[in-house]
Amino acid sequence: MTKELENKFAAELERNQGIIHKVCRTYTNNDAAHKDLFQEITIQLWKAYPKFRGDSKFSTWMYRVSFNTAISLYRKSKRSIETTQIYDNLKELEYQDYDASKDNQLKLLYKAIHSLNDIEKALALLYLEDKSYKEIAITLGISEVNARVKMNRTKTKLKNILNP
Amino acid sequence: MDHLEKLKGVWQDQDESTLKFTKSDIFGMIQKKSSSVVKWILIVSIIEFTLPNLIILFTDNSASKKLYDNYDLNGVMTIYTVIYVIIIIGFIYYFYKNYKNICVNSSVKGMLHSIIQTRKTVKYYINTNITLAAIIGLHVFYKVFNSPLFIEKLPENTNMIAVWAIAITIFTFVLFLFWGVYKIIYGFFLRKLNRNYKELLKNE
Numbered sequence: 356m357t358k359e360l361e362n363k364f365a366a367e368l369e370r371n372q373g374i375i376h377k378v379c380r381t382y383t384n385n386d387a388a389h390k391d392l393f394q395e396i397t398i399q400l401w402k403a404y405p406k407f408r409g410d411s412k413f414s415t416w417m418y419r420v421s422f423n424t425a426i427s428l429y430r431k432s433k434r435s436i437e438t439t440q441i442y443d444n445l446k447e448l449e450y451q452d453y454d455a456s457k458d459n460q461l462k463l464l465y466k467a468i469h470s471l472n473d474i475e476k477a478l479a480l481l482y483l484e485d486k487s488y489k490e491i492a493i494t495l496g497i498s499e500v501n502a503r504v505k506m507n508r509t510k511t512k513l514k515n516i517l518n519p
Numbered sequence: 520m521d522h523l524e525k526l527k528g529v530w531q532d533q534d535e536s537t538l539k540f541t542k543s544d545i546f547g548m549i550q551k552k553s554s555s556v557v558k559w560i561l562i563v564s565i566i567e568f569t570l571p572n573l574i575i576l577f578t579d580n581s582a583s584k585k586l587y588d589n590y591d592l593n594g595v596m597t598i599y600t601v602i603y604v605i606i607i608i609g610f611i612y613y614f615y616k617n618y619k620n621i622c623v624n625s626s627v628k629g630m631l632h633s634i635i636q637t638r639k640t641v642k643y644y645i646n647t648n649i650t651l652a653a654i655i656g657l658h659v660f661y662k663v664f665n666s667p668l669f670i671e672k673l674p675e676n677t678n679m680i681a682v683w684a685i686a687i688t689i690f691t692f693v694l695f696l697f698w699g700v701y702k703i704i705y706g707f708f709l710r711k712l713n714r715n716y717k718e719l720l721k722n723e
Contacts, residue, residue, distance in 0.1 A: 419627075423627060426556060429555070447633060473715050482523075483530040
């Protein structure tokens with residue numbers, strides 16, 4: 356039974372891992388920390404998986420657990436702090452279909468997001484993922500009105516960083 | 520369309536292939552142990568609950584026993600011990616209840632709230648301990664300083680106010696030190712969580 360559950364979980368996670376990578380890249384700034392946070396999110400998802408009843412989409416549930424891990428549970432390990440290699444250098448070398456303009460825009464976007472606080476980072480990510488205010492409010496546990504107010508402030512802050 | 524709207528497309532098309540994990544990587548990850556802050560909060564809280572009691576239990580208490588015998592403190596210390604045990608059991612119960620409420624499936628606000636509440640139980644426990652220690656301390660000082668056995672040991676014409684002042688200063692300093700160390704540990708775990716929680720509650 357456990358093996359079957361493990362298989363099902365790993366398959367779903369493998370398919371949807373893009374979400375976790377985006378959260379990791381939003382909340383960390385180097386490769387080792389990214390992998391560390393990815394692992395912690397995976398552990399938390401696995402621990403919570405038996406309680407996931409499918410009332411929400413797997414991806415919606417993943418956002419929730421990923422944000423909770425990044426915002427509340429994760430502490431940078433010694434290993435990830437010591438690593439100074441920054442993503443941006445790494446990415447440039449490894450991209451196969453290197454699209455300079457798009458990649459540059461993405462880099463600038465992540466750089467801007469890194470200067471936001473933890474809650475604003477979650478808001479920015481949910482905005483870029485095109486989530487509804489209702490879903491954002493439920494994920495963060497705040498009212499829809501507050502989600503709108505916070506989102507407008509975050510967007511203004513992001514725009515100011517991107518186009519000073 | 521504004522600049523941010525345009526960036527949505529770039530964001531959603533981003534290629535994560537360089538960091539993609541396979542199913543077997545994921546199998547490996549779920550075998551690993553979590554290093555989450557909640558695990559550390561549990562470990563540190565258990566230490567905070569048990570360490571002072573273990574120290575009392577395993578240290579030589581013949582000196583304090585002699586003190587209680589000499590100054591007729593055995594009865595009152597038994598009452599304080601009973602109160603202390605009830606307090607510990609109560610706090611451990613509430614701590615466990617709050618700890619069980621921490622659920623990663625909650626909303627971000629719900630999760631932050633439950634972790635902060637759990638840690639706060641320990642904060643209240645420490646505050647209660649310090650208050651109880653202060654009460655017991657003052658009670659013991661009162662009994663000792665008013666006992667003929669103690670007074671006859673003092674040089675003649677000793678100012679009792681000075682004796683009280685010295686005793687209370689040293690005692691307050693020890694309690695303050697204990698409280699300070701605890702505050703540092705408390706802040707270490709909760710600084711980030713409190714900041715994020717306040718940020719979420721803004722405008723609610």
